[in-house]
Amino acid sequence: MHTTTETLRPLLIDAGTSLEAKFEALHGAYAGETMFILGCGPSLxxxxxxxxxxxxxxxxxxxxxxxxxxxxxxxxxxxxNSWNFRSYEFARARPVVIRESGRNDPPVFLDGDIALDIPRPSSRDDQLALSRKFDDYMFSKTLNRPWGPGVLYEIGFYLAEHMGVSKVVTLGWDVGVRNSPQMPHFYDTTSPEVVRFIRQSREIEDIGERNRFLHDRGVVYNRPRIIPEEVDDCASVSADWQQWLNGKGIDLRLVSHQSLAADTIPRTRIENEI
Structure with a gap:
C-alpha cells in the first residue's frame, strides 16, 4: 500500500465522512505518482x-x-460495480472500496467505502465510448458516473486525473475478443466445486437469495450479457482516452501482449515503470 493511502485511508473508509469530503481529500493527493491499474483480462x-x-x-x-x-x-x-461480483477476503490493510451501482442493478453483498451512482442510460448512444464526453464526468464536476461501459472508463481513468498522477500503467486491460458474446478473464478456469454451486443456485428462484448463496461461497455472480459491438467501441475509444489523459498531463502505458487497445498507446513492462 502506498504511504499516502495509509494516511488517507481512515478518512476514506469512515462511513460518517461525506462523499464530497472524501473526493476533496483525494484531489491531487498523488501528484506526480505512477498509478498501476490492474484489470481482469488474461494478460494479468x-x-x-x-x-x-x-x-x-x-x-x-x-x-x-x-x-x-x-x-x-x-x-x-x-x-x-454490480457485475461479475463476488465476495472478497482482504489481506493486511483493507483497500478502499469504491463501488458504483445503478438503481435497478441486481443485489450484491459488499458495501463500498465510496459509493457512487451510475444512472441508467436511455440508449446505447449514451455510452461514454460513443459520446466521448470525457470532461463531463470528471470528479471535479460530478460524482455521478457515466455508462462506460466498464469501471476502467467510468472510474479508473477519472481517479487518475482527480488524484493528479503523472502516469497510468495498465495490466490486464485487454478490452475483450471481437465478435464474441464472452469476455475472457484471467480467472475463467472453473473448478468442479464452483460448477456444483452454480447448479445448486439455479434451483433458488429469488434473485437476492440466489446471489447471497453464491456470494457466501465465493462464486462470481451477476454475470452480464456482453454486446459484441461494445468490444469494438471500447477498443476504438482507447486512443481518445489516451489523448484525453495526455491532455491532462498523464502518460498512458499498457502492459499486454494481446490487448485490442490502440497501437498508439505505448506497450511496456512493469519492471520498466518502477
Whole structure:
C-alpha cells in the first residue's frame, strides 16, 4: 500500500465522512505518482502473483474487481460495480472500496467505502465510448458516473486525473475478443466445486437469495450479457482516452501482449515503470 493511502485511508473508509469530503481529500493527493491499474483480462497472468507482489510493493495500485484476488496484499483501491461480483477476503490493510451501482442493478453483498451512482442510460448512444464526453464526468464536476461501459472508463481513468498522477500503467486491460458474446478473464478456469454451486443456485428462484448463496461461497455472480459491438467501441475509444489523459498531463502505458487497445498507446513492462 502506498504511504499516502495509509494516511488517507481512515478518512476514506469512515462511513460518517461525506462523499464530497472524501473526493476533496483525494484531489491531487498523488501528484506526480505512477498509478498501476490492474484489470481482469488474461494478460494479468503474464506475471505471476509473486512477481507482481514484489514489483508493486509500496506503489499506487488500483485493482478492478477480481484483479485484487491475484495480488491481495497490494491494492490501495478496489473498484467494483454490480457485475461479475463476488465476495472478497482482504489481506493486511483493507483497500478502499469504491463501488458504483445503478438503481435497478441486481443485489450484491459488499458495501463500498465510496459509493457512487451510475444512472441508467436511455440508449446505447449514451455510452461514454460513443459520446466521448470525457470532461463531463470528471470528479471535479460530478460524482455521478457515466455508462462506460466498464469501471476502467467510468472510474479508473477519472481517479487518475482527480488524484493528479503523472502516469497510468495498465495490466490486464485487454478490452475483450471481437465478435464474441464472452469476455475472457484471467480467472475463467472453473473448478468442479464452483460448477456444483452454480447448479445448486439455479434451483433458488429469488434473485437476492440466489446471489447471497453464491456470494457466501465465493462464486462470481451477476454475470452480464456482453454486446459484441461494445468490444469494438471500447477498443476504438482507447486512443481518445489516451489523448484525453495526455491532455491532462498523464502518460498512458499498457502492459499486454494481446490487448485490442490502440497501437498508439505505448506497450511496456512493469519492471520498466518502477
Amino acid at each position: 497472468a503474464e506475471y505471476t502473483a509473486d512477481q507482481l507482489d514484489q514489483l508493486l510493493a509500496g506503489k499506487l495500485v488500483v485493482a478492478l474487481k477480481q484483479a485484487l484476488d491475484y495480488v491481495p496484499t497490494q491494492g490501495d483501491f478496489l473498484v467494483l
